[in-house]
Amino acid sequence: MAEVTLRKLNKYFDTTHVVKDVDLTIRDKEFMVFVGPSGCGKTTTLRMIAGLEAVSSGEIRIEDTVVNEVPPMDRDIAMVFQNYALYPHMSVASNMAFGLKMRKFEKTEIAERIKRAAAILGIEALLQRKPRQLSGGQRQRVALGRAIVRDPKVFLFDEPLSNLDAKLRVQMRVELKKLHERLAVTSIYVTHDQVEAMTLGDRVVVMKDGVVQQVGEPLELYNRPANRFVAGFIGSPAMNFADVTLAESNGRAVAEAPGLRIELPGELAARAKSRAGCKATLGIRPEDIHVAGPSDAAEHCFDSSVEVVEQLGSEILLDTRVGSALFVASIDPTVRVRAHDKLRLALKPGRLHLFDAESEAAI
């Protein structure tokens, strides 16, 4: 039963403030993903939880113990590193046994645990090999095996899949998910890849410049981003943004920009009305834009000129120009469209997002 709690956590490297007042509770058995661009403080936060970096101020609790001053060896955690960090002079079995030997486990118990972990990960045949005789995916499995034999309170993952090729990464992602379901151990996973974050996380923490932007379940981040940064970071291809002016005409709220005039629906309209005349940022995801048809209301359609057509097979990505803004639209692959075509597009009004132009927070 391991809950990890961060309270007002701060980290300075000399004068650089890299982690700022992070407050977070990672629930027992939860798979929590830290995601953000490079240098956002996610890895530093993880390393503070691991005990590899000193805490500048604030508090880290694992279960009910404050671990700020506890050395890594006594925190009962296991960590998987980006470059695997396998001990090159030891066989796979010795790599996995090292942590148990350090903790003075019985030989039979060690052998038993290695056998079980190797079976889970399908690396029984590799136990006598040295790390340099393994492929990238196999090394990754050994690194995982070394973590799970320990049966720790908390797993920490520092971008464990980023050294693998794309295909293997997808495969290992699925295996990690299965593994977590099977072991049900509190896990903290750092990545810069939002797809990994969305698919793996029970909850996701989005960080930027050392500040937590939003914490929530993947779909919550996708559907209700707290600010423009989260909206742009989560989802692929990224959300489209257009600088608009909010206005009220005939009792309806509209967002206007050159070449674009969109009527805001229901609740969004209510919130926008009070800001009539203000600048704002309109956000719409590529997948919420489609080619206008007879059923689309004119207030939710706009004209665009196609600049680039990217055929992906399952969908077509269009880079289009709408007034002064550039929109990417993901449309049905059966539509025939070529670069430089004029195309009338429509958006799903319920999927519109508005952000304050100054604070960038969601309206």
Next chain:
Amino acid sequence: MIEGALWRRWVFYNIPLILFVIVLLFPFYWMIITSFRPDGELYKPWNSPLYQPFWTNKPTLEHFVYLFEETDFGQWMINTMFIALMSTAISLFCGVLAGYALARLTFPWAGSLGTLIFITYLVPQTLLFIPLAEIIRDFRLGDSPWSLILTYPTFLIPFCTWLMMGYFKAIPKELEECARIDGASRWKAMLFIIVPVALPGILSAGIIAFTLSWNEFIYALVFLSSPEEKTVAVGVTSELIRGDVFFWGSLMAGALLGSVPVAVVYSFFVEHYVSGLTGSVKG
């Protein structure tokens, strides 16, 4: 390999290589041939008939016999071996610990301390032996192997420290961090993970330190005086050159035997040695 016509390979690769090898190996050849040549041939003037400087038809072991029967050569070998092994062990132990600390631990002045250690390495021995002689005398260590065992580390430790520091820096930090999370203290992580991984580097440092102390001349010349305490380098030159008489045959025989241990050490560890110098840590 140089590509292209055969003549290019000869002109730019084979011939320079052959010249280089000849220049490097000729002194060794000269040493060997001189040590087996009878005195009668050695002291023949160069313009006498049948003068054969590069070959002998009457090889002899008389110089080796002289070396072992008339001088303390066996004792010199033992002295040198003892001194070289001891000073290498001391320097490696200190160098590994200091190199690790400078590469891995963050403490105030770590950088300047590293530079300072390097600077001490740059002070020439030909100057340093003067104050050291005073110290050796004050501690009454003169004419004993300890005078060298304790002074050789003054240049060996900085050398080992710098070599090991570079080597430790090349080892990924994560290895150690992982070990510490796995339940090892900093000390155990160093002992069980970092030192074994750095073994090629440690061996390289050890071999070079051993060679440096084996070949060292000035300190040995100044600090040791009685014939039975001398090292090979000093013993051979002081006992086999009397006045202006050079016992060339025995001198070369001594030099030949004296270079055997170093050659053995090198050829034995050469594989580790090369990978150590290139700093390869296989992941």
